Amino acid sequence: AAILQVERLSKKYSDGTAALSDVSFELEPGEFAAVIGLSGAGKSTLLRCINRLVEPTGGDVSFGGVRSAKASAHEVRLLRRQMGMIFQGYNLIQRVSVLRNVLHGRLGYVGPVRGALGLFSKQDVEEAKSILKRLGLEQQTYKRADELSGGQQQRVGIARALCQRPKLILADEPIASLDPVTAKIIMDNLHRICREDGIACIVNLHQVEVAKTYATRIIGMRKGKMVFDGRPEDLTDRM
Numbered sequence: 001a002a003i004l005q006v007e008r009l010s011k012k013y014s015d016g017t018a019a020l021s022d023v024s025f026e027l028e029p030g031e032f033a034a035v036i037g038l039s040g041a042g043k044s045t046l047l048r049c050i051n052r053l054v055e056p057t058g059g060d061v062s063f064g065g066v067r068s069a070k071a072s073a074h075e076v077r078l079l080r081r082q083m084g085m086i087f088q089g090y091n092l093i094q095r096v097s098v099l100r101n102v103l104h105g106r107l108g109y110v111g112p113v114r115g116a117l118g119l120f121s122k123q124d125v126e127e128a129k130s131i132l133k134r135l136g137l138e139q140q141t142y143k144r145a146d147e148l149s150g151g152q153q154q155r156v157g158i159a160r161a162l163c164q165r166p167k168l169i170l171a172d173e174p175i176a177s178l179d180p181v182t183a184k185i186i187m188d189n190l191h192r193i194c195r196e197d198g199i200a201c202i203v204n205l206h207q208v209e210v211a212k213t214y215a216t217r218i219i220g221m222r223k224g225k226m227v228f229d230g231r232p233e234d235l236t237d238r239m
């Protein structure tokens with residue numbers, strides 16, 4: 001059964017911009033999908049409507065059988081907790097340790113920083129450390145986030161998402177700020193982690209070639225509409 005069902009999802013921002021129009025698709029558990037499209041196509045809005053960082057104006061999302069349009073605020077928080085989010089700008093708390101940033105995932109954190117970091121159990125800390133090890137960041141565990149390179153910061157972003165024990169990872173242009181060599185390291189890590197843990201992933205990318213390299217499923221967006229949904233090998237040059 002599908003883990004995620006997106007049904008006729010639409011978003012019109014208050015200024016009248018139709019960022020998303022009638023988008024429907026389903027995602028199987030463990031599936032690795034890439035959303036491609038030019039800047040402004042609606043990729044980011046799509047991911048943010050899926051985890052309710054943005055309130056859709058039409059349609060619905062079902063995740064693990066729960067329909068989010070009818071969900072209470074509490075249920076929305078529970079849904080969001082199962083979806084790890086990775087950002088173009090990493091969104092780390094710059095002045096605290098890498099470990100603290102990763103543990104923040106345990107709180108089901110997404111979106112802008114709001115202060116308090118909370119207390120964590122010994123098991124939580126051990127799990128966060130082992131996640132950092134899996135991402136090759138053992139040496140960085142006690143460094144401050146702002147001491148890290150961009151590529152390292154994004155690996156912390158992946159680690160934080162993983163610390164949520166997510167069923168789905170939503171990655172919004174995770175490599176757009178990185179050079180090609182570092183971008184490859186990030187995509188390799190993200191792809192490997194999702195495969196090893198059976199986590200489904202939707203990654204927004206604007207480079208078609210990168211999408212084809214990693215994804216088994218491509219969703220093409222243009223002007224808020226889905227214009228392609230299929231295998232990479234069926235993608236034509238003209239989108």
Ligand code: ADP
Binds near residue numbers: 013017019045046
């Ligand atoms: P992408 O991620 O593909 O670049 P976005 O989802 O960011 O696309 O944007 C889709 C459209 O919605 C664009 O025209 C963008 O300018 C507009 N948009 C995005 N966020 C907002 C917002 N908060 N208010 C108004 N318009 C927005």
Ligand code: ADP
Binds near residue numbers: 134137149152182189
């Ligand atoms: P830069 O410092 O240039 O931004 P990165 O910090 O992204 O580059 O990482 C570069 C180094 O980290 C490379 O040597 C790469 O092989 C290593 N690396 C990346 N991911 C892992 C991993 N999961 N395990 C071990 N080493 C890794």
